[in-house]
Amino acid sequence: MNRIRVPAVFSQRKRQQGMHSPNLSHGYEIKFNKFVIFIMQRKMGMTRRKFLMELARRKGFRVESELSDSVTHIVAENNSYPEVLDWLKGQAVGDSSRFELLDISWFTACMEAGRPLDSEMKYRLMKTDLSPLLNTPELEVPSFIASKVSQYSCQRKTTLNNYNKKFTDAFEIMADNYEFKENEIFCLEFLRAASVLKFLPFPVTRMKDIQGLPCMGDRIRDVIEEIIEEGESSRANEVLNDERYKSFKQFTSVFGVGVKTSEKWYRKGLRTLEEVKADKTLKLSKMQKAGFLYYEDLVSCVSKAEADAVSFIVKNTVCMFLPDAVVTITGGFRRGKKIGHDIDFLITSPGPREDDDLLHKVVDLWKKQGLLLYCDIIESTFVKEQLPSRKVDAMDNFQKCFAILKFYQPRVEDNSYNTSKNFDMAEVKDWKAIRVDLVITPFEQYAYALLGWTGSRQFGRDLRRYATHERKMILDNHALYDKRKRIFLKAGSEEEIFAHLGLDYVEPWERNA
Numbered sequence: 001m002n003r004i005r006v007p008a009v010f011s012q013r014k015r016q017q018g019m020h021s022p023n024l025s026h027g028y029e030i031k032f033n034k035f036v037i038f039i040m041q042r043k044m045g046m047t048r049r050k051f052l053m054e055l056a057r058r059k060g061f062r063v064e065s066e067l068s069d070s071v072t073h074i075v076a077e078n079n080s081y082p083e084v085l086d087w088l089k090g091q092a093v094g095d096s097s098r099f100e101l102l103d104i105s106w107f108t109a110c111m112e113a114g115r116p117l118d119s120e121m122k123y124r125l126m127k128t129d130l131s132p133l134l135n136t137p138e139l140e141v142p143s144f145i146a147s148k149v150s151q152y153s154c155q156r157k158t159t160l161n162n163y164n165k166k167f168t169d170a171f172e173i174m175a176d177n178y179e180f181k182e183n184e185i186f187c188l189e190f191l192r193a194a195s196v197l198k199f200l201p202f203p204v205t206r207m208k209d210i211q212g213l214p215c216m217g218d219r220i221r222d223v224i225e226e227i228i229e230e231g232e233s234s235r236a237n238e239v240l241n242d243e244r245y246k247s248f249k250q251f252t253s254v255f256g257v258g259v260k261t262s263e264k265w266y267r268k269g270l271r272t273l274e275e276v277k278a279d280k281t282l283k284l285s286k287m288q289k290a291g292f293l294y295y296e297d298l299v300s301c302v303s304k305a306e307a308d309a310v311s312f313i314v315k316n317t318v319c320m321f322l323p324d325a326v327v328t329i330t331g332g333f334r335r336g337k338k339i340g341h342d343i344d345f346l347i348t349s350p351g352p353r354e355d356d357d358l359l360h361k362v363v364d365l366w367k368k369q370g371l372l373l374y375c376d377i378i379e380s381t382f383v384k385e386q387l388p389s390r391k392v393d394a395m396d397n398f399q400k401c402f403a404i405l406k407f408y409q410p411r412v413e414d415n416s417y418n419t420s421k422n423f424d425m426a427e428v429k430d431w432k433a434i435r436v437d438l439v440i441t442p443f444e445q446y447a448y449a450l451l452g453w454t455g456s457r458q459f460g461r462d463l464r465r466y467a468t469h470e471r472k473m474i475l476d477n478h479a480l481y482d483k484r485k486r487i488f489l490k491a492g493s494e495e496e497i498f499a500h501l502g503l504d505y506v507e508p509w510e511r512n513a
Helices: 012-020 046-058 081-090 104-113 130-134 143-147 165-180 184-199 218-230 234-240 243-251 259-267 273-278 286-293 295-299 304-321 358-369 415-419 443-454 457-471 494-500
Strands: 032-039 061-064 073-076 100-103 326-329 343-348 372-378 399-408 431-440 473-475 480-482
Touching: 032 046, 046 061, 046 104, 073 081, 073 104, 100 104, 165 184, 165 218, 165 234, 165 243, 165 259, 184 218, 184 457, 218 234, 234 243, 243 259, 243 273, 273 286, 286 295, 286 372, 295 431, 304 326, 304 343, 304 358, 304 399, 304 431, 343 443, 358 372, 358 399, 358 431, 443 457, 443 494, 457 473
Parallel strands: 032 061, 032 073, 073 100, 343 431
Antiparallel strands: 326 343, 372 399, 399 431, 473 480
8 A cells, every 4th residue: 555645844736725715625614623634544445534524524624635734633443543653654744642643433423413522531542542452362352252242132232332333334235225125134134243243342353353253144254354454345335336226215215205115216217306306197195295395304313402302392292181191202312322313202101091182182282383294193003912913023003193393493503694695584494394203102011112112123123033032922012922821921111021031131222233
């Protein structure tokens, strides 16, 4: 690999380019001038580096393509402190102490927050960094540890600290592609492998690191080996550039559009959302129409602060009609995520509840308040004493409401508006469309519903698979049935469900499989 030496004094042409537009970087407004980021390509790959640089620039960060005197923060992925220092020496950098040497986790946290974060100790590359120790013969990760890793994610505690993101990102691209092709076997193969790598407490830097781990078949190993050697996966890149994949990715990003509809549109010759919207022969469902109408808001991320604000609205409204209601936020936010794409709520009541119109009353009030943009209420189809569903990904039978709420939020001043001579404050939208799911569950089924709706999806899949194959039981969001004893097992909490299954309890924030 050829190393580019960076002279201490830059050319006049580059200085002029840098002075040409002080508040812009590659067409994007620079919001944080004091931070100048350089992302190392070493062990990362060109494609991923370009993507991360573009992401940061869109969010207002200044990112340099080449190492220069203006750089303040150097971000590295799967590189130890000594490795980065060695690389800097090769770039003819004199005093490396002027740089903040940071792990990719700092960059990711900044992107999620939308602003620069303090370079806390946990983000810094340290002289006692664990990565090089893992690669020394004296302190290798023992193979017996790998052999003890369960194939079931419900027996692994997986936090949001993913040390192997470049592998799991590639796996999830492959899994999406196989899901679009309705190849469930290959899809699950990549999802299970991603789940195992997310669990590892260290970054994989060589093939020996995955020796003895479950779910590491030949297809998986080939992708891992190529990423270790080349920094990226050519198979994943091929998928990203595939016309069918790109179309399906766009189509399924619309609320109410799944794989079947995407297949129908693709066979009709449609390739982009613009073409779908222009096709007057298509009959869109009410949900799909709402999905297109509020598309930009719905595909943007929902922050934890927004989720908490919506939670306050939901709880206040529900308790107006059912004062003793228990309203719990579930999904990714319960698992500790800072961002999501929708907000799920589970609603129950410890007292006798005979009001089957609760959801109807809630949405009627939101309509009167001008907060409801869309709703679809699905009535309960649960039959008492019915056996749990054997299908791993089956939808449950609770009464539920899929809604889109108008969430009013304070606007952050955007200077880009000032470039328009016809700027009118009245035209600025002061609200955001947010997807909200409300699920009503009987109190005796609440623990099972909470476990199922908390996720993650892979954790739930493995929990059901474990129940079936290891315990001869059937589990779903309603109940747990022991096939040998032919009885339903009651549970008043998630802990009791884990105990019935003979599993150690896994906290919600440890279920990010």
